[in-house]
Amino acid sequence: MKAVLDGAKGYRRLIPSLTALVEFEAVARLRSFTNAATELGVTQAAVSRQVRLLEDLLGVRLFDRTHRNLTMTKEGEALFAVVSEAMGRIAGVFDRLSTGIEDEELVVGATAAFSHFRLMSSIGTLKRLNPNLRIRLITTMFTADLRHNEADAVVRYGNGNWSDGTSYLLFEEQVSAVCSPGWLKTNGTPETLAELMACPLIADDPTSEGWLTWEQWFRALGERPGRLNYGLLTSLYSDAVQAALDGQGIAMGWNRLLHDHLASGRLVRVTGATLPMSDAYYLVVPHGKTIRPTIKTLIELLRQDAGVG
Structure with missing residues (x-):
């Protein structure tokens, strides 16, 4: 049990905000802060703050922002590939458990x-x-x-x-x-x-x-x-x-x-x-x-x- 608790503490230290990861994934997938905010039911400013939080914590830019376009940096692409796959697997297990369909x-x-x-x-x-x-x-x-x-x-x-x-x-x-x-x-x-x-x-x-x-x-x-x-x-x-x-x-x-x-x-x-x-x-x-x-x-x-x- 101790190992599990220590591991959980470690995850919280390395990943301090799951909310930020969820909102980052939506922005990266939709290539839009506005569309991500609509999908998540929050304000665009809230999404922007969460992404900024991730960037500050990591010390890298995740997106290149221009007036008309939003593109991921290579660091953003690397994070998105891992986060999106992990969330997809979690969602699949939730769906299977909640529906009871094997x-x-x-x-x-x-x-x-x-x-x-x-x-x-x-x-x-x-x-x-x-x-x-x-x-x-x-x-x-x-x-x-x-x-x-x-x-x-x-x-x-x-x-x-x-x-x-x-x-x-x-x-x-x-x-x-x-x-x-x-x-x-x-x-x-x-x-x-x-x-x-x-x-x-x-x-x-x-x-x-x-x-x-x-x-x-x-x-x-x-x-x-x-x-x-x-x-x-x-x-x-x-x-x-x-x-x-x-x-x-x-x-x-x-x-x-x-x-x-x-x-x-x-x-x-x-x-x-x-x-x-x-x-x-x-x-x-x-x-x-x-x-x-x-x-x-x-x-x-x-x-x-x-x-x-």
């Missing part, structure tokens, strides 16, 4: 295309491994702001360097032109990229997924595309892929995403031209969320299902 819930965010082509099969396996696991999928953009997101983990496409969470590499990507075997048999294989430009191309809205366009793909491969022959334009990538499966033309094939279709032969690469991408897919766990065993298992399943490892 079943685990996992909230995962991803774009509609990633959910359709990669996530669903991994989720099914995860459920079989964890029968009591409740999974909730939410549709997000690849660049969704995790500070205002309820997800326990989200899939992002990019360089992996994001300040609002911890990133775990899933797999890298390369992009080819793909079509159905039937279309290729009927129309023949384009011998050059110039011939490919004249083929009926299926395009999707790249802004919805954060990906490149046909024009960018051709330029990256050393071609200067003129007027491309778009046979079909879609808003969603999944619709573009379905059109290619139906033999309506040539779609942009994100190879890892379409691993199952390519492996089964339902889709084939039109030419040998393939563009390796510098960005990759990551599973990002927001600061304040626990990196649970189920999340680690999901990472491994996503890698395996995309033909990695």
